[in-house]
Amino acid sequence: MDTSSPAAFVNGALLRRYIGQKVRAVIQVIRSDIGSVIGKSTDDQQIVVKGSPNPPLTTYIEVIGIAETENTIRAEVWTNFGDSFDVQNYNELCKLANGEFRHLFI
Amino acid sequence: MEVSLTAGAIGKIMSGEVTTEADMIPVLQVTELKQLKAYQDPTRERFRMGLSDGTHLHQGMLATDLNDLVKQGTLQFGSIVRLTHFGVHVVQTRRIVIVRELEVIKSNSDIIGRSVPGGKHNDQRVADSGVKLNTTGSEQRGSGVSQVNNIETGRSNAAISPQVDQRPVFGTGSSVPASTTPSTRVDSNPSAGHGVPRLDHARDPPTSYPRQPQPPPPMYANRGPVARNEASPRIIPINALSPYSGRWTIKARVTNKAALKQYSNPRGEGKVFNFDLLDADGGEIRVTCFNAVADQFFDQIVVGNLYLISRGSLRPAQKNFNHLPNDYEIMLDNASTIKQCYEEDAAIPRQQFHFCTIGDIESMENNSIIDVIGIVSSISPTVTITRKNGTATPKRSLQLMDMSGRSVEVTMWGNFCNAEGQMLQNLCDSGGFPVLAVKAGRISEFNGKAVSTIGSSQLFIDPDFVEAHKLKDWFEREGKSVPCISLSREFSGSGRVDVRKTISQIKDEKLGTSEKPDWITVSATIIYMKVENFCYTACPIMNGDRPCSKKVTANGDGTWRCEKCDKSVDECDYRYILQLQIQDHTDLTWVTAFQEAGEEIMGISAKDLYYVKYEHNDEEKFEDIIHKVAFTKYIFKLKVKEETFSDEQRVKATVVKVDKLNYSSDTRTILDAIDKLKTGDGSSLSINIKPEGSHYNADAVNTGTGSSGTRDPSSVQRRDFGLHAHQSGQSGNHYSSGSRPHGGDATTTSCNVCGNSGHVSANCPSSTTEPQGQYMGGSYRGTSGSYGGGIPRQHVGSY
Numbered sequence: 001m002d003t004s005s006p007a008a009f010v011n012g013a014l015l016r017r018y019i020g021q022k023v024r025a026v027i028q029v030i031r032s033d034i035g036s037v038i039g040k041s042t043d044d045q046q047i048v049v050k051g052s053p054n055p056p057l058t059t060y061i062e063v064i065g066i067a068e069t070e071n072t073i074r075a076e077v078w079t080n081f082g083d084s085f086d087v088q089n090y091n092e093l094c095k096l097a098n099g100e101f102r103h104l105f106i
Numbered sequence: 107m108e109v110s111l112t113a114g115a116i117g118k119i120m121s122g123e124v125t126t127e128a129d130m131i132p133v134l135q136v137t138e139l140k141q142l143k144a145y146q147d148p149t150r151e152r153f154r155m156g157l158s159d160g161t162h163l164h165q166g167m168l169a170t171d172l173n174d175l176v177k178q179g180t181l182q183f184g185s186i187v188r189l190t191h192f193g194v195h196v197v198q199t200r201r202i203v204i205v206r207e208l209e210v211i212k213s214n215s216d217i218i219g220r221s222v223p224g225g226k227h228n229d230q231r232v233a234d235s236g237v238k239l240n241t242t243g244s245e246q247r248g249s250g251v252s253q254v255n256n257i258e259t260g261r262s263n264a265a266i267s268p269q270v271d272q273r274p275v276f277g278t279g280s281s282v283p284a285s286t287t288p289s290t291r292v293d294s295n296p297s298a299g300h301g302v303p304r305l306d307h308a309r310d311p312p313t314s315y316p317r318q319p320q321p322p323p324p325m326y327a328n329r330g331p332v333a334r335n336e337a338s339p340r341i342i343p344i345n346a347l348s349p350y351s352g353r354w355t356i357k358a359r360v361t362n363k364a365a366l367k368q369y370s371n372p373r374g375e376g377k378v379f380n381f382d383l384l385d386a387d388g389g390e391i392r393v394t395c396f397n398a399v400a401d402q403f404f405d406q407i408v409v410g411n412l413y414l415i416s417r418g419s420l421r422p423a424q425k426n427f428n429h430l431p432n433d434y435e436i437m438l439d440n441a442s443t444i445k446q447c448y449e450e451d452a453a454i455p456r457q458q459f460h461f462c463t464i465g466d467i468e469s470m471e472n473n474s475i476i477d478v479i480g481i482v483s484s485i486s487p488t489v490t491i492t493r494k495n496g497t498a499t500p501k502r503s504l505q506l507m508d509m510s511g512r513s514v515e516v517t518m519w520g521n522f523c524n525a526e527g528q529m530l531q532n533l534c535d536s537g538g539f540p541v542l543a544v545k546a547g548r549i550s551e552f553n554g555k556a557v558s559t560i561g562s563s564q565l566f567i568d569p570d571f572v573e574a575h576k577l578k579d580w581f582e583r584e585g586k587s588v589p590c591i592s593l594s595r596e597f598s599g600s601g602r603v604d605v606r607k608t609i610s611q612i613k614d615e616k617l618g619t620s621e622k623p624d625w626i627t628v629s630a631t632i633i634y635m636k637v638e639n640f641c642y643t644a645c646p647i648m649n650g651d652r653p654c655s656k657k658v659t660a661n662g663d664g665t666w667r668c669e670k671c672d673k674s675v676d677e678c679d680y681r682y683i684l685q686l687q688i689q690d691h692t693d694l695t696w697v698t699a700f701q702e703a704g705e706e707i708m709g710i711s712a713k714d715l716y717y718v719k720y721e722h723n724d725e726e727k728f729e730d731i732i733h734k735v736a737f738t739k740y741i742f743k744l745k746v747k748e749e750t751f752s753d754e755q756r757v758k759a760t761v762v763k764v765d766k767l768n769y770s771s772d773t774r775t776i777l778d779a780i781d782k783l784k785t786g787d788g789s790s791l792s793i794n795i796k797p798e799g800s801h802y803n804a805d806a807v808n809t810g811t812g813s814s815g816t817r818d819p820s821s822v823q824r825r826d827f828g829l830h831a832h833q834s835g836q837s838g839n840h841y842s843s844g845s846r847p848h849g850g851d852a853t854t855t856s857c858n859v860c861g862n863s864g865h866v867s868a869n870c871p872s873s874t875t876e877p878q879g880q881y882m883g884g885s886y887r888g889t890s891g892s893y894g895g896g897i898p899r900q901h902v903g904s905y
Binding site for chain 1: 769773777780784
């Protein structure tokens with residue numbers, strides 16, 4: 001497993017901390033366009049994900065990629081997470097992973 | 107120091123039993139003190155006292171020698187005195203107590219009891235006025251009502267029926283026409299004291315009291331006519347009721363009304379209902395009505411209203427059903443009257459509680475009835491419990507905590523679940539912590555101590571009491587973070603309460619070793635299942651609504667015999683008895699799962715599985731099924747109990763319930779746990795020092811260390827599985843103190859500094875040192891022991 005560049009768990013607020021770095025986030029798909037997907041992060045911020053996903057897309061997807069701006073990710077890996085997802089838990093995870101327990105993650 | 111007054115002394119004085127100190131030396135309280143101008147000698151003062159024994163009041167005159175006591179203030183209103191030298195003189199049918207000598211026991215004291223002026227002095231001699239019945243400030247039991255000055259007029263009340271005594275004033279809105287009293291008061295002016303008989307009725311107002319005639323008491327106007335129609339207008343406190351009371355009347359509020367119940371007993375059928383009363387004194391009593399009387403009054407009685415009730419009979423209370431603090435209960439009959447008081451009487455409380463703290467409950471006896479108030483810290487949804495006889499009742503439980511730092515489980519049955527229970531659930535779900543007051547809850551010994559509702563219980567949510575407000579304040583300030591020791595959880599909730607533990611805690615906390623079994627919940631994975639004997643032949647005979655399920659033995663002829671039912675059956679049931687090994691991130695253990703849980707886990711009925719294996723001999727399918735079971739994660743509810751197996755004590759765990767792991771809610775639980783961990787982070791438990799020689803058969807772990815310096819999640823996994831039993835516990839403050847070094851069994855990493863697991867002190871987030879690369883390696887290796895000891899750096903090279 002390639003662990004050379006670990007991706008940080010982010011939600012909308014944390015994304016800006018990792019601009020230019022690899023991140024992963026779970027997004028709720030709002031709209032899907034050619035070349036990009038508009039989604040809502042787990043803390044209700046709008047995120048634009050650039051790239052072309054493989055159809056079909058479920059409601060929740062995880063994208064791993066480079067954070068371009070504080071609300072854009074250029075995704076390399078797309079994973080469908082299904083239609084039901086506990087957003088709150090994930091959000092908490094993001095907070096913990098970037099806060100107190102950072103050392104456990106990156 | 108509470109001095110008690112000589113009860114009944116005044117009564118005796120009035121009846122003539124006691125005339126001098128030779129008969130009795132009573133201890134009385136001065137409830138009135140007035141200065142009179144001496145009739146004969148205007149320059150000398152005389153003091154007139156109202157002497158009370160707690161229930162009756164009488165006038166006495168103070169010998170002038172003792173005047174100084176009053177002037178100095180030693181003898182004052184409220185003083186408790188012992189009459190060492192006194193005489194009772196009869197003057198014109200009136201008895202006057204002349205006090206020649208007395209001892210002041212307590213100068214200043216609150217008025218004890220509520221005194222009724224003695225009933226003999228009803229002479230309507232007008233003369234005087236301005237008698238005040240000062241019973242201010244008396245502490246009522248439980249009701250803390252301030253008294254009323256019963257102001258009477260001196261003169262004009264001859265109209266009042268002579269027999270009427272001064273009614274004790276129960277509250278501001280007293281129903282007593284005070285009009286009656288003045289006369290009595292007036293008349294008891296002692297006349298014999300100085301040897302100069304004073305004719306009471308001749309006394310002029312000016313010579314009597316400084317306080318002159320006052321306007322007729324207002325309450326008179328309120329109640330006059332109604333009261334007069336009372337057969338027995340004298341209202342007595344409920345606590346004074348006894349089977350020997352004559353005609354009595356009580357004024358009280360209905361605090362509880364039971365439903366109209368039909369019954370049939372050997373004597374015939376009938377219906378009955380009862381209701382509870384509370385009066386201004388805090389006295390409570392139950393009133394029961396049968397048959398026709400029940401019909402008559404049932405509709406009339408409304409909870410919360412005030413009624414005047416008279417002419418019932420008293421009988422001893424049935425303590426089984428009647429939990430009020432009264433030895434008697436009232437039975438109404440045809441002659442009884444119930445009259446509603448329309449005006450409010452603030453003196454009579456709506457409810458009276460005798461709250462105990464939750465800490466007290468612990469020491470109380472089982473099955474005792476108590477009132478309790480507390481903050482609802484958690485509440486669970488209604489479950490339906492089926493009793494042995496088959497009836498299903500809804501039940502809801504909640505945790506109540508209070509300032510004593512303890513919490514107890516309160517169980518609601520029946521209707522309470524839906525009504526109050528739902529309200530509380532809503533309040534709690536929205537994040538609130540409502541105050542709940544329980545009246546007449548029974549203490550039960552179900553898993554520690556718990557409180558249950560009974561038929562006559564009442565629940566009050568966020569009531570408007572002093573105690574409730576105090577509780578809310580305390581809770582806001584500190585209660586939220588105070589860990590509450592649960593009386594009910596000491597033995598772990600019976601599974602209703604989701605006590606999450608890790609498997610290692612079973613050993614660490616020695617669960618199951620106390621008298622009662624411990625019920626815990628663990629989230630774990632099945633790693634192995636014993637294939638042999640996964641089921642047994644069971645008796646299918648129904649015993650109530652459950653099958654007997656005892657093991658049946660083959661009779662040889664194809665039938666099966668059950669010992670317990672003493673019968674033989676042709677077809678036996680097959681029931682699961684699975685021996686499983688389950689493991690979580692801390693430890694692993696063997697558990698036994700029976701039929702219900704077994705079916706859930708296997709996904710196939712025992713009978714079918716049996717057939718697959720033995721009848722059809724379909725090994726492949728069998729293997730398949732077995733394999734599917736392994737490595738599935740569930741939430742297990744375990745009953746842990748220590749049992750003796752031929753001289754050996756073993757802690758056995760039985761699976762009571764198996765639930766599929768709901769990741770969402772499980773995550774939340776874990777998040778909560780993390781939060782608690784964070785807040786409780788101050789206390790660093792000392793660590794599990796892991797000395798040498800870890801017994802890993804975890805080669806996996808060792809290979810994992812190759813990745814020292816990386817945060818490799820996979821190595822984390824390996825650690826889990828590679829660990830043996832007997833890991834010393836995780837030492838999260840959240841959990842018990844697992845800080846026992848296990849010789850040679852090093853395993854979990856626990857940080858020296860903060861006591862949390864998962865890292866070592868060097869990496870401890872609460873410490874300032876930078877986590878070093880060796881973190882991973884150090885934790886796994888453990889071989890060179892001291893990672894707990896905070897010298898992980900040593901290990902860097904040791905891979």
